[in-house]
Structure formats: C-alpha cells, structure tokens
Amino acid sequence: MCMAVIAVTRERRAEETRVAAVPETVKKLIAAGFEVTVEAGAGAAASYPDSEYQAAGATIAKTAKEALAKADILFKVRAPADEEIAALKAGAIVAALLNPYQDKAIVDALAKKGASAFAMEFVPRITRAQVMDALSSQANLAGYRAVIEAAEAYGKALPMMMTAAGTIAAAKVFIMGVGVAGLQAIATARRLGAVVTATDVRPATKEQVESLGAKFLAVEDEEFRNAQTAGGYAKEMSPEYQAKQAELVSSHIAKQDIVITTALIPGRPPPKLVSAAQVASMKPGSVIVDLAVEQGGNVEGVKLGEVAETANGVKILGRPNLPGRIAADASALYARNLLAFAGLLLDKEGKLGPDYEDEILKAALVTQAGKVVHPQLAS
Structure with a gap:
C-alpha cells in the first residue's frame, strides 16, 4: 500500500494555542494507513509534547518546510501561513478552518498553488458528517468558556x-442566541448556580432552553409561533414584531448581571444584538461577553482583544478564540473531527483518492486545480 503522508504544522497565527492533531488521533491515523509528520513544538501550547507524538508513531520534523516536503495532506487549525503555502507540494490537500469569507487572499493563494483546500466550516450539518462538525465542537467549548470568562470578570458570586x-x-445571566455555543453557555451558567434566561428568533429553541432549566424570553404571539420554515430556519419578522421584541429585550437586559451574545451568520456581518443604550442601562459591575467579536461583534462598543469598560462600569469582553483558552480539549475535539474527515480522503483500497462527488467533500471544497471552486466564493 502506498501510504499518504499527513503533515501537522505549528499554528502561526498570533495567540493560536490549538493543534490539528493530538497523539490519540495520530495513532489512529497511522492505523488507518497514513504516515504522520508533526513539526517540532506544534502541540506544545496545548500541552502535547513532541515525545508523545513520537510515542504515537509520528515523525518529528524540525521545520514546517521539512514537514511539508513529502506531505500529501496538511492538517491545520487556522489557514496556513504564506511560507507554509509556498512549501506545499503541487496538488496537496489542505484541511483547516480557513475563514474563507474574511481571508479571501489565503483562499486565492491556495488556489494559485494548485492545492485542493477544504474549509472545515463548510462541512454540511448532516447526520453522516456530525463527527466532522468542527464548528460545533469548537462552539461548544466557546460557550462553556464564555461563562468562565464572565464569572472571572464579574465581581460577585x-x-x-x-x-x-x-x-x-444568585447572578442573573442572559444568553442571546441559542445555537451550540448558547446551549452550552446556558448549561454551564446553570451548573454554576446562576438564574438563566435566553432568547432566539427560532421558536423551536424554546423547548431546548427550558430543558436546561432556563427561562425563554420572547414575545410569543402568533407571528413568533410561525417564525420557522419547514427546513428549520428563521423567517424574517415584521417590523412590528421586531419593535415589540426589542422593547422586551431592552427592559430585560437592564436587570441582568451577565449577558453573553453568540449570534453569527455565515458570510455576513454578525447582527447587532446589544446597543450602546442597552449597555448604558446595565448596572455597574455587569459583564457582557461577545462571542462574535472576531467577525465584528454583536455588541456596540466591543473591542477585539480587549476588555472595554464603559462610563457606567460595565465590562464588555472582546476576547477572541475562546476555544484556544482550553487548548488541550479544543485540540482533542478538533483533531477527532479531522480524523473522521481523513477517512473520506481514502478510496476503497485504502489509498489516497478522494471522491470529490461525495456530498461532504463537495460542500467543503473551496479550491481545486488552480481555481476557487466553492459557489459562495468563486467570482
């Protein structure tokens, strides 16, 4: 059997502590027929030393260039840096959280190199792909960490x-947006003893919120009850409903100790959920955590990488990459996502031969044969 070589290089983006493979997944990748090369120090920030990768069967390369020299596949957390793209073999496969809507220059560079690049953000949310859903695995930890960050910044129990x-x-905690991150934030805040409320535009989330012991907040009129399509997506609400909901949320925010916002829309700026006036209505010592800060933020006045304190004593936390603040667990979950994804890159004989018509690979593929091929990115 001709073994495909997977390279795992050190993350080069500032403050990125995660790594794309852990010793557990290296061992399983090798058992599946891959060779694995890990750049020295790639897992150090996530508490995975080189010795553990060696014990799992990986080869340790001194530099990224050395790691990539024979690599058929590159696994990364974030998109590869310029020097890594330059070191790729022609036609190499790349799988990473590419942030393709914002980092278009990197997508173009991967296309120019002739790489077949997969954005793990684009893995479809279908049953067969659940184990590869990196957005969910990382959002789950982000929701947990958001509550821990808020509790640390909040000056009370x-x-x-x-x-x-x-x-x-008990502290009053309000979660805005009940996706994967929001649900984990609810569960964590409840475990810590807070009184938790949550809101979302999708009526189906009410049952999920209440199942976790929190209270759902919404204007529950006839329009709200019919606000979801057959496919599970939210319908756009009327201006009248939006005004009623905004009034309800504003009066509620003024009474909260902690607010956590989690709303993201792929390919579009995140919605503004909390206005400056709403922030000003909160009590001194209150805390807001904005999980959408890297894409522009849900909260007026949030600053990327900073804790902004308002004139009325409210702290707005704009800390990026919350999963990276639990690097060992975040890396382990992401590495398992990639382990499952790697299985799709082999043919029935166990050789490298992706079926680009497979619905998962087709949905995640962004560049191939010198072109940007994803329909949402191709110009």
Whole structure:
C-alpha cells in the first residue's frame, strides 16, 4: 500500500494555542494507513509534547518546510501561513478552518498553488458528517468558556449563598442566541448556580432552553409561533414584531448581571444584538461577553482583544478564540473531527483518492486545480 503522508504544522497565527492533531488521533491515523509528520513544538501550547507524538508513531520534523516536503495532506487549525503555502507540494490537500469569507487572499493563494483546500466550516450539518462538525465542537467549548470568562470578570458570586452573615443573591445571566455555543453557555451558567434566561428568533429553541432549566424570553404571539420554515430556519419578522421584541429585550437586559451574545451568520456581518443604550442601562459591575467579536461583534462598543469598560462600569469582553483558552480539549475535539474527515480522503483500497462527488467533500471544497471552486466564493 502506498501510504499518504499527513503533515501537522505549528499554528502561526498570533495567540493560536490549538493543534490539528493530538497523539490519540495520530495513532489512529497511522492505523488507518497514513504516515504522520508533526513539526517540532506544534502541540506544545496545548500541552502535547513532541515525545508523545513520537510515542504515537509520528515523525518529528524540525521545520514546517521539512514537514511539508513529502506531505500529501496538511492538517491545520487556522489557514496556513504564506511560507507554509509556498512549501506545499503541487496538488496537496489542505484541511483547516480557513475563514474563507474574511481571508479571501489565503483562499486565492491556495488556489494559485494548485492545492485542493477544504474549509472545515463548510462541512454540511448532516447526520453522516456530525463527527466532522468542527464548528460545533469548537462552539461548544466557546460557550462553556464564555461563562468562565464572565464569572472571572464579574465581581460577585454566581450562585445564591445563604450564610450566617446573610444571603447573597444568585447572578442573573442572559444568553442571546441559542445555537451550540448558547446551549452550552446556558448549561454551564446553570451548573454554576446562576438564574438563566435566553432568547432566539427560532421558536423551536424554546423547548431546548427550558430543558436546561432556563427561562425563554420572547414575545410569543402568533407571528413568533410561525417564525420557522419547514427546513428549520428563521423567517424574517415584521417590523412590528421586531419593535415589540426589542422593547422586551431592552427592559430585560437592564436587570441582568451577565449577558453573553453568540449570534453569527455565515458570510455576513454578525447582527447587532446589544446597543450602546442597552449597555448604558446595565448596572455597574455587569459583564457582557461577545462571542462574535472576531467577525465584528454583536455588541456596540466591543473591542477585539480587549476588555472595554464603559462610563457606567460595565465590562464588555472582546476576547477572541475562546476555544484556544482550553487548548488541550479544543485540540482533542478538533483533531477527532479531522480524523473522521481523513477517512473520506481514502478510496476503497485504502489509498489516497478522494471522491470529490461525495456530498461532504463537495460542500467543503473551496479550491481545486488552480481555481476557487466553492459557489459562495468563486467570482
């Protein structure tokens, strides 16, 4: 059997602590018929030393250029840097969180190199692809970490505490957006003893919110009850409904101790969920965590990479890459996503031979044979 070589290189983006393979997945990739080369130090920031990769059967390369010299496939967390793209073999396969809508120059560079590049963000959310769903695996951890970050910044306890010196009231936490990150944020805040409410434009999320012990907040009129398509997507609401919902949310935000926003729309700027006026209505010491900060943010006044403190004493946390703040677990989950994805790159004989008509590969492929081929990206 002619073994395909997978390279895993060190992440070069500032403050990226994750790695695209962990010793557990290296061992399984080798068992599946791949050879694996890992750049020295690639897993160090996620607490995976080179010695563990060697013990799992990987070859350790001193540099990215050395790691990529014979590589048929490159696995990354973020998109490869210019020097990595330059070192790729012609026709090499790349799988990473490419951020293709924002990082179009990198997509173009991969196309120019002749790489077959897959954006893990574009893996379709179908049953067969659930184990490859990197957006969900990382959003789950981001939702958890958002609550931990908020609890650290908040100057009080989250649970109700009854002491001889008196009772401490439970913190009030409001989650805006009930996707994967939002649901995990609800569950985590509840575990920490907070009183949790949540809102979303999709009526089907109400049951999910309530199943986690939180209260759902929405103007639940006839329009709301019919606000979802047969495919599970939200319908655009009327201006009248939007005004009623905004009034309800505004009065609610003013009473909250912690607000966490999670709304992202692929290929478009994130919606503005919290206005400056709403921030100004909150109590001193309140905390807002904006999970959409890297794409522009859900909160007016959020600053990427900073904790912005307003005149009325509200902290707006704009910390990027929350999964990277739990690097060991985030890397392990992402590496398992790539392990499952790697199986699609082999033919029935176990040789490298992706079926580009496979619905998962077809949905995730962004560049091939010198061209940008994804319909949402091709100009």
